[in-house]
Amino acid sequence: MTEKKEMAPELKEGLKAEFNKEWRKELRKSLPIKERTKLRRQKMPERKPEERNVDFDEVNLGLDARKAKKEARRCLDCANPQCVLGCPVGIDIPTFIKLIEIGDFAQSIQKMKETNSLPAICGRVCPQETQCEDLCTVKKATGTPVAIGNLERFIADYEMSQGDVYIPQITPPTGYKVAIIGAGPAGLTVAGELVKKGHKVTIFEALHVAGGVLAYGIPEFRLPKKTLQAEVDYLKRLGVELKTNFIVGLTATLEDLRNDGFDAFFIGTGAGLPNFMRVPGENLIGIYSANEYLTRVNLMKAYNFPEYDTPVFLGKRVAVLGGGNVAMDSVRTAKRLGAELAAIVYRRSRVEMPARVEEVHHAEEEGIEFHFLTTPTSYIGDEKHQVKAMECLRMELGEPDSSGRRRPIPIEGSEFIMDVDMVVVAIGNSPNPLIPQTTPQLKVGKWGNVEVDWDTMATSIEGVYAGGDIIRGGATVILAMGDARIAAAEMDKYLNTKKSKLQGTKSKKRRAK
């Protein structure tokens, strides 16, 4: 998962400067490495499985200050911190952790926000175990890395609980207008970065709530919506304008926005097109895409039906197809909505599942069944066209395919029937086609993904950048945010060169408010 890469020189410099500060030297001396590696990892407190699998309250409860400080002591404060290399947005991990160790939480969150505008979200949904924590020196030494993700979450939640959110310094207005299309993790990140640089930032969002997949996809029990709302409110306080119910491509095209005076654009419209398996009977009643199921429950609050008007099926025997995080979210949601059988049906085996280990573990604790090496071949409906069973086929694993995972091969004659009354198809999404369809000059790859120069995130149109699932297909929140940080830096550069070009010309007038 984590690629071996070189650290950017500025990042290296910054880390070094912090590392060499007096207080850091002293802190390192105060407790020898040997002692630090002896400390046990602080366990994230969580609600009991049988208590949590019936409601939508958060599963993880977060570390308290005492535990967070204890955990921070486990960090060795390495001279060459590998963890930072594993972070797609390049957070100065040792500094924010050491600030927690000395109890200076205010400084710690400031340090965090230099690179990450959405720490309360990342602390919850990033796959740290395959990124920063995977490269942690303590992991190499003891097998158990520093709980970087839990500490990130702690520091963000701590700030919110204080009610006083730190607002970083904002560069004086540049007069440039930036349009961000899609208020998902990528769009919110770009907005946070560019508003700090003094640009006038407007986010256009198709739905009525900001957050993208964080709002419609990730369930309340993993990411409370009030946490998301707090992060969005923070961006608004920085000066970001949010236009919901506005579909770029339909309500106005990108070209229209350019004519309205926007100078640079970021496309972060995500992978909003659900994939289906195209097997017979897939349109029977009771078969959902994960997007629809999760949107009904999370965004439309169908778990509070009829207090909220949007209904959702309360399946008693639910099969969720797929092995990713979205599949885990769906199956755990079904369990909470009263399913007697809530099962993952996955065509490969346990080790190939792309879901986070923590999510799989939580799902198992909550009573989720796993049917590996199984794939549906058709659905059977009743007289009302409601799904009542699915025919499945057993698989075995063959040679690795292009993804490096062993390819599932059907076992002939292994058909069997599984009784179900609801199915959720969670086998991935394709890039949202709305912007490509309505922006003729935009270069698009063969999967419908927007093509970019991966060093700058620039698309084929000048001043238009893109990042996240619209360029990657289905990936993760933190990769989207990594793209977004690169794009934001490049967009700032782009606008600044534009400025020097325009200086002394008439167009200066247009910029003046």
Place this chain on the structure above:
Amino acid sequence: MAKILLRERLVPNIHILEVYSPDIARKCKPGQFVIIMPDEHGERIPLTIADWDRKKGSVTSVFMVVGTSTHKLSILKAGDEVPVFVGPLGRPSEIKKYGTVLCAGGCFGIAAIYPLARALKKAGNKVITVLDVKANYLLYWEDKLRAESDLLFISARDSFYDCKDYIPRTLKNIMKKESEIHRVHSIGCTYLMSTCSEATKPYGIKTIVSLNPIMVDGTGMCGACRVTVDGKTKFACVDGPDFDGHLVDWEELFSRRKSYFEDEIQSLCYWEKKEFP
């Protein structure tokens, strides 16, 4: 939030809703729809755009009162606001000079077919309009539609019109009389559109229907609105809502529209109890 400029009952159970939304008014075309959510606890539902005023910045829809959402819409007043009014969604209807085009609308579809008839007329077609109502007191916008039509027929089960035809029979009569009809557009309830398609099939006249499956986001993200057309799964919100009526799997559409039948009754009872204790 989008502001309501007008909400009135046109005929029993059918209401007109005019909403201030300059962005949508500037962009919308015949055949497109909006998604509306009546209040913060509401459901997102699609409504076909029936008219617009680009100068005033307003968009008009006509809806029939059926479930909770439309009941909620039916008590809105001018000046009220709705949290979601987003669009224009879906592909616009194809407007070309075809020759003679028959526009068949019923129920809310009488209004929904209006901008289509207007655009087809403007494109140089001979427009024959057929409006289906159960009885004379359910007819609205007759004058508006007459102004855009070369011929206008009303099919009704009502002695007032001395007529007891459902729309397919009226269509058949017209198709027999008229020398050539090049295209049929049909908008209304699923039953009306399916029977119109059935009626025109033997004549081999291309019949376009505006499908109305259950939707959630309306932007292709969820797949709630999937329909089978010519054996392939399509998303009505982004691939449609216009499809060739002769290729639609109507039985599937009928069943999928009833997916939440019991929930809808429960929801409406809940709302009525709360609203009128």
